[in-house]
Amino acid sequence: METNLTGIIAAPYTPFDENGEINLKIISKYADYLKKNGVSGAFVCGTTGEGLLMSIEERKAVAAEWMKHRDDQFKIIVHVGATSYKDASSLTRHACEIDADAFSAMGPLFLKPDHVDDLISYCQEIAQAGASKPFFYYHIPSVSGVNLPMVEFLNKAESKIPNLAGIKFTHNNMMEMQLCMNLNDKKWNILHGQDETLLAGLTLGAKGGVGSTYNYMAPLYIKIIEAYNNGDIESAANYQLLAAKFISYLIKYGGGVIGGKPLMKLVGVDCGQLRTPCRNNTSEDIKEFEKAIMALDLLQYFHQS
Amino acid sequence: METNLTGIIAAPYTPFDENGEINLKIISKYADYLKKNGVSGAFVCGTTGEGLLMSIEERKAVAAEWMKHRDDQFKIIVHVGATSYKDASSLTRHACEIDADAFSAMGPLFLKPDHVDDLISYCQEIAQAGASKPFFYYHIPSVSGVNLPMVEFLNKAESKIPNLAGIKFTHNNMMEMQLCMNLNDKKWNILHGQDETLLAGLTLGAKGGVGSTYNYMAPLYIKIIEAYNNGDIESAANYQLLAAKFISYLIKYGGGVIGGKPLMKLVGVDCGQLRTPCRNNTSEDIKEFEKAIMALDLLQYFHQS
């Protein structure tokens, strides 16, 4: 199924209040902030959004809230992945009801498949619950532990999942990503999923990406895309280097989910704490991290001027 | 919290009907079969029971059904593990309502902890939802991918999880299991969780075990325990060797969950197919497997005579 998802798509953090309950009222401000910074969509309730740390009802409420802010320049993709296809299908039907632009599921976390055919059966069960909407497989081996060959997945799934649109490709296998992007006359929409290699993805044909650092540093990545589109690879690489330096710090503070969530407060969109089993950084850690961001002079990329 | 769970405890398969929906009416027959074979309890909705492939409501229905067959010689432990502590807590509250003997949760499958402290926080959140009942941590790194040090877990969790009873220990680290069994004057109830090493577990102090092959071959394992208790290690080892030979076949056919489920039909308790993403064996595969069982002359251990 065709889609036209391009540009910088954020994978939003899910805001929780001081009691650890979902805090829907922040989402309006959050969406405004993203739009102002040139973000073209949101991939909600995914890894960054602590999707599977919420109940099904909570996930539906969060997705529905984001849909209130959807417009043609700001598309909403709902992550519906769950250990049980029953839950994933329920989330899929809901995503259709609220008229999301697309939906997506990561590889199953429980009793993981060893064969592409079994992964396809699982995706098929979920995708058919939302047959009118485009489905993206969410390839993220570092989180799902499912690392099956994606070229084979696309080729075999084509006839079995009519609404398959492509892959959210969050993996470091650039060769596989390039091959996927070029199958069947570039039929598939492959969303680049590693912020730290966006430029590499662009050179191989990516038209956009989904990531966690796009929540607060979208302007930097938009500069990478602009420089690349202008044929100025050197500048693009310099911006990408800034992202790399930032991300090497981010990793020290727990990575995109744990390290990144507190940064939303810095940009005025307080998303609260992470749910267990995630460990929240101490306020001292967060201050140190913010100092490092200042030292790299990165704050200018946290807000579109 | 003290418990007295001993002997051969089965981890039942969840019966599904021809439409893939839970088939509660089989459970009565299933429980009878287990009791006749000397099984002393059931660990329901765990790995073998495809626990996380069901919705929360389905899991509650299955657990409630098993509770109808609970008696003092047949205890029920409910697995409540879920990616979200919200779901796990809801299952825990239900397990208390139906008066299960104990409840248990595996290490979290999504955004897995790197530190024991974070695992304890997660378990604490779940365990406190059922404070009146004993809680077992379910240590099964091959499924959960969470492999943190269990001695440290027990020592640190003791003060934070008052209803911690012990560990369902499904891992090949026998040294760690022995150390856990001997902490604090043997305070903890460590349930041996690898059918293929039951005898090794007994020599180290285990009083019982939970496993998938106990669903259909309990009489063989009871012979291991009897021989061991009689001081006849050689016979015990010979029975354990039979189990090992059987399990090496079982692995060829997909292991305890995928390979084992079809065997329930052989003993008259048809549990139906596995849910996606599990791959069901073909009827040819199942026939071949059954032939191997006959060739090993193992059928005598499928029913208590």
Next chain:
Amino acid sequence: METNLTGIIAAPYTPFDENGEINLKIISKYADYLKKNGVSGAFVCGTTGEGLLMSIEERKAVAAEWMKHRDDQFKIIVHVGATSYKDASSLTRHACEIDADAFSAMGPLFLKPDHVDDLISYCQEIAQAGASKPFFYYHIPSVSGVNLPMVEFLNKAESKIPNLAGIKFTHNNMMEMQLCMNLNDKKWNILHGQDETLLAGLTLGAKGGVGSTYNYMAPLYIKIIEAYNNGDIESAANYQLLAAKFISYLIKYGGGVIGGKPLMKLVGVDCGQLRTPCRNNTSEDIKEFEKAIMALDLLQYFHQS
């Protein structure tokens, strides 16, 4: 220590004769073939060269033979890595005696270090045996199993290994590679080591690479570099796509070492069989693979026209 290693550097296969002994007399023809195809150097006795499958004396003989063909347009880097630093140091002294351009060692295969400091101690011991020549650390986690942080390695090793020149970076962590290339005013020579991502490497600043498919398909990669240097990213990506398609076949036939070695016969430089424990492809497999190469119309890139 400064070096000027750029362009397409092959990691040659070691030729063995029909008795499995090193076949030095082929190397003259081999070097000619590489030079004709625009290759700018050889990284000898590395992974592709089955370095550690040879005795120390054999490795010295092979390195010495390649040195006969060294010139300013065709540099020789000798891989000296060995499980024992005694052996590695002996190889290093020999590399200096024969006046190789540089030498390199992969992470130790036996009793692997967990800390950068220990890796540096190991490299220091080896590097000081050839203090007059540039030393490259050979970062290839997929072969060595050693995956320690390379930015930290460079920063800490700088003062301890005066002749450290850089890294042969054979890993899919593009962010880390970019950070390494940009440390200390781009002081370090980072040799891109994944043929399938050469273009991505170029955009991030790589000036050259070392690889196994450069043995027989150098002209294709030179086209990638030329297109990139001309600002024609689209053409560069199309050539890279050809490489990716080829390599996805290569992987089916055992990868760069096992799958690639028989292709040398196709280009007229028969390198014989691989040593145990490598499995040699059957002649049927090799024929099938060659057919796939023809079908992709890749033969034109096997010889510079």
Next chain:
Amino acid sequence: METNLTGIIAAPYTPFDENGEINLKIISKYADYLKKNGVSGAFVCGTTGEGLLMSIEERKAVAAEWMKHRDDQFKIIVHVGATSYKDASSLTRHACEIDADAFSAMGPLFLKPDHVDDLISYCQEIAQAGASKPFFYYHIPSVSGVNLPMVEFLNKAESKIPNLAGIKFTHNNMMEMQLCMNLNDKKWNILHGQDETLLAGLTLGAKGGVGSTYNYMAPLYIKIIEAYNNGDIESAANYQLLAAKFISYLIKYGGGVIGGKPLMKLVGVDCGQLRTPCRNNTSEDIKEFEKAIMALDLLQYFHQS
């Protein structure tokens, strides 16, 4: 090929002097100490002996020195494993020349096999260089990274390696070990290789074991064997528990190789430092470790009274 290797076999540390060179003159005292403590043999130049951190000539010298102390109550097995079969074969021929009781090789560390057939080819090449002596495959996945199915290995290797005697089985897969011990009328000599599970091994049929802690704590393990042979499993388990407590400390200080080597000084056999890339414990660490040993009252098991 039949062998009669039983009892507690030490895997000796290789003594190095203050310059890091092999210190052969200590070995006489070392052998005396082992014999006095009831040790029945030595597996030399293996993992504990830093085998692959030495040159081939050094390994031969160490093996020859141990052979001077061989007698019918103290057998010598020489580890000949090397990345190159050329080196391993040279070591094998030497082991035969010095008339060692047996020789052994671990799975290849470089270009590791994925298939049992390839592992057998590699072992075959080595074993045939010493056709008159028994060959043991050394199964130690945690060090070699080679974890292929051992039942299949034995069954397939039987006809190809006439001098195959069995396996030094250093792995936590007790089921596989039991199956191996019971193949072909218990034809194979399976040497238990995990000190921390010796009792479990005995119950499954092991007649002896090879390990690193047997270097300095053999009396404790002999008590396990004696209690087991007397049918006193409870005492055997209590001694095994002491070993487990000790080993859990040992692991904190780097494990059997790094943590254990300094303990040899405590028993009067100073083996010096470990070679790079191993990290040597500081003298503070060693003192702390020794205090823990005293606190566990384990020193009584360091010397046979």
